Amino acid sequence: MQSSSYSRSGSRRAPSSDPSSYASKRSYGGYAKGRPSGKGAGSRGSALSRFKQAINPSLFIQEAKLEETSVYTPVNSFSSFPLFRKISENIAATGFQQPTPIQDQTIPLVLQGKDVVGIANTGTGKTAAFAIPMIQDLVTHMDHRAIIMAPTRELAEQIMEECFRFGKGCGLRSALLIGGASMNLQKRDLRYNPRVVVGTPGRIKDHVRQGTLPLQLFNFVVLDEVDRMLDMGFIDDIGDILSKVSKERQSLFFSATMEPRISKLIEQFSKDPVTISTKKHATVDSISQDVVYYSGRNEKIEMLHDLLIKGTCAKTIIFDDTKRAVESLGRELHARGFKVDEIHGDKSQAQRSRAIRRLKSAEIDILVATDVAARGIDVSDITHVINYSTPNSYNDYVHRIGRTGRAGKVGYALTFVAR
Numbered sequence: 001m002q003s004s005s006y007s008r009s010g011s012r013r014a015p016s017s018d019p020s021s022y023a024s025k026r027s028y029g030g031y032a033k034g035r036p037s038g039k040g041a042g043s044r045g046s047a048l049s050r051f052k053q054a055i056n057p058s059l060f061i062q063e064a065k066l067e068e069t070s071v072y073t074p075v076n077s078f079s080s081f082p083l084f085r086k087i088s089e090n091i092a093a094t095g096f097q098q099p100t101p102i103q104d105q106t107i108p109l110v111l112q113g114k115d116v117v118g119i120a121n122t123g124t125g126k127t128a129a130f131a132i133p134m135i136q137d138l139v140t141h142m143d144h145r146a147i148i149m150a151p152t153r154e155l156a157e158q159i160m161e162e163c164f165r166f167g168k169g170c171g172l173r174s175a176l177l178i179g180g181a182s183m184n185l186q187k188r189d190l191r192y193n194p195r196v197v198v199g200t201p202g203r204i205k206d207h208v209r210q211g212t213l214p215l216q217l218f219n220f221v222v223l224d225e226v227d228r229m230l231d232m233g234f235i236d237d238i239g240d241i242l243s244k245v246s247k248e249r250q251s252l253f254f255s256a257t258m259e260p261r262i263s264k265l266i267e268q269f270s271k272d273p274v275t276i277s278t279k280k281h282a283t284v285d286s287i288s289q290d291v292v293y294y295s296g297r298n299e300k301i302e303m304l305h306d307l308l309i310k311g312t313c314a315k316t317i318i319f320d321d322t323k324r325a326v327e328s329l330g331r332e333l334h335a336r337g338f339k340v341d342e343i344h345g346d347k348s349q350a351q352r353s354r355a356i357r358r359l360k361s362a363e364i365d366i367l368v369a370t371d372v373a374a375r376g377i378d379v380s381d382i383t384h385v386i387n388y389s390t391p392n393s394y395n396d397y398v399h400r401i402g403r404t405g406r407a408g409k410v411g412y413a414l415t416f417v418a419r
């Protein structure tokens, strides 16, 4: 596979100070540019936001326990897995030292051809857990074809990137089927009979409908972030797609959470699956979580500003709940001199990808996002996730803050709560 052009930049500043001080201390450092306008960036006091405050803020407070996460001793090493030499070389080139728990426990099973359900917190390496054994399967079975479904375009792109990393030099053609990109170019890619297809359920269905994607030829299926796909209403599309892929297949399901809807789907579409769960807590231990109390919209934006100018805040994702709120907060921060970009559902795919690239390359320090646009974003060195609006559910909260504290690094999650 062709290698990707993305680079993962290193963190420029590491978080160091005690995050619990955020809630109380206000250290004005002066604005980079002008005084705040305050317009549009404060709380909107709607019925929705009053309802949302029903989530008990104590759920947003938890100290990081990094030691606990680093004591896992894997049974396997990457070199002990029976992999094609090229794949082992590609893994070595990524710099991964040892498998994460989910990788350690699922890769052997997938290599044995079993259907596997992998439940693990966000940021624990689920992508490589399926991508590595999948590529091994494809290079050893010339008649195998894999299809991977993911909830969002960004996530599908990232999975494709990871497949490029591990499948480099293995001669596997691929196609990325996501919305917001040219149908015709995707059709062209599909005419070359790709061995790896990554896509979102909606666009995959479009191709099936137009007869450009022969699902019956696919015998290796991965559903990534199953919980998010169901939250986003993809259940029927997924069922439709799974009923059309080859009956003689291996199926993998990955999710951060397990719930009855997911087990029902798995039961319907898998054969004697083995479930591996490496989850001890709802959120990874490496995220330090705290709340920031504010009263009134002016104080809210000022407190945000104070947080952002602290040295500990190197790379930040700020969540707000609507496209309009994200736009206006992005503008406000830009006017204050911050290097910021926004992603939400009304942005084109090119704009969304560009914003993520700019964050990765540290061209910007802050990305303001809605929940949907931010799902599955993996920028490895995010130091802070700030919930400028309270998430709609605890599940949304867990996914938002999962953008930080990845791969065993400490991350900070701060949630604004009205006093």
Ligand code: ADP
Pocket (backbone or CB within 6 Å): 095, 096, 097, 098, 099, 100, 103, 120, 121, 122, 123, 124, 125, 126, 127, 128, 378, 379, 380, 406, 407
């Ligand atoms: P998840 O899908 O569980 O949310 P990802 O697959 O996106 O997690 O991985 C999170 C981050 O961890 C990525 O930046 C990835 O490159 C990194 N990572 C994955 N596996 C390892 C490993 N074995 N060693 C070090 N870093 C890893």
Ligand code: MG
Pocket (backbone or CB within 6 Å): 123, 126, 127, 224, 225, 376
């Ligand atoms: Mg993932």
